[in-house]
Amino acid sequence: MKKWEISVIPGDGIGTEVMPETIRVLDTLAEIHGGLTFNYKEYPWSCEYYLEHGVMMPEDGLKQLAQSDAVFLGAVGNPKLVPDHVSLWGLLVNIRRGFEQVINVRPAKQMKGIASPLVNPNEFDFIVVRENSEGEYSEVGGRIHSGEDEMAIQNAVFTKKGTTRAMEYAFELAKTRSGLVTSATKSNGIVHSMPFWDEVFQETAKQYGDIQTQSIHIDALSAFLVSKPHMLDVIVASNLFGDILTDIGAAIMGSIGIAPAANININGKFPSMFEPVHGSAPDIVGKGIANPIGQIWTGKMMLDHLGEGELGTLLLDSIEEVLQNGVKTPDIGGTASTIEVTNEIIKRLKLRA
Known part of the structure; x- marks a missing residue:
């Protein structure tokens, strides 16, 4: 037993x-x-x-x-x-x-028996792999001064180890599915952490030559989740980006x-x-x-x-x-x-x- x-x-x-x-x-x-x-x-x-x-x-x-x-x-x-x-x-x-x-x-799929708010959901079925230990949700930062001079600083922390293991998990998962990994990035606006994220993604992809890859900026990717989610399979994202994308995923499922x-x-x-x-x-x-x-x-x-x-x-x-x-x-x-x-x-x- x-x-x-x-x-x-x-x-x-x-x-x-x-x-x-x-x-x-x-x-x-x-x-x-x-x-x-x-x-x-x-x-x-x-x-x-x-x-x-x-x-x-x-x-x-x-x-x-x-x-x-x-x-x-x-x-x-x-x-x-x-x-x-x-x-x-x-x-x-x-x-x-x-x-x-x-x-x-966090998976998201068009569930049989539930009406998606999307006009044409096309039986979408994707999974978001979210880095869960660092990124934008680090505890590094603080506040100084008071009144109109008060300042809050929140530091995003991305390590090679933490980023790599999230991406490797996503690639291994893609092996069991349709073989496409999409990286959520924003390297055109966040000038240090996101280019680093992109570099690690490219390095990791070299170990998985049979897996298709694409990098999409988070704003465009959020739009894709409501316009063509059926084109996505495994998404790998930072702590904050993954959090946001998965709530969109829940919304397009219907609840x-x-x-x-x-x-x-x-x-x-x-x-x-x-x-x-x-x-x-x-x-x-x-x-x-x-x-x-x-x-x-x-x-x-x-x-x-x-x-x-x-x-x-x-x-x-x-x-x-x-x-x-x-x-x-x-x-x-x-x-x-x-x-x-x-x-x-x-x-x-x-x-x-």
Whole structure:
């Protein structure tokens, strides 16, 4: 019997609503498989936890999580209780940095059963590989002076090591897909970091002669995501550019509520973390209408990472069948509740097994 140890952090808002539903789905898959079980350990770390303890997670939090095979996160944030920069850096970014999760992966595809806002989406299917440890989101910088002379400096940090490993991950991923890697750049306006990025991309491409490449400035690439996304396959981008592109990807799918993400540790020292792109959505908490698909699709990415790709494919196919049958939450044009959507996915999984 194969057993996977999963650290579960439902977090805030709708995270506490969609996480239990996703656990039901994962347990159904384990039941279908027969020789597989998931052992969950749940942690209450959230903004409510912060109000009680003054921290988003305890001092030994990473040590606790390190015992698992993967970290499964719901949503983080409640700005009415805790400032976003405190909740984000105290939990999500803390885990990303502490566990050396240097790659962020976010797929975007035209999902069967969901109307894309694009007039002609052409069955787009691409993945953004985002450098996840440095770039524009470095902590280097500060403020000086006050009043009208106040100044803020934020330094973007690009290392050869960090840039190369993101690009190599993208090229390896392209080998399993259609064989095209697009680099998001802005070397015509950002005169130091982006020419450096371009140089590393060109050097890395030489190691992958069978992979097609192109470099596109971030403004044009953002436009391409809404005009011809079907022409893209694997996109590699810096921390900031990747963050922006993936939100566009979620938008053209039809809802940020269905978008998944993975934070990958590539050296094997620590577990990777899987989280939906959507936030805690405090405006719909308690209404029973939160879309569970973002969390469930994220579970599919976790299954793939754990080597359970066959189950992951079964899950995504079942999700799309449910959507095609019209069982959808209100954010994507339906009337179903969170639980009703999950029930239908579970029913479909059992029928396909």
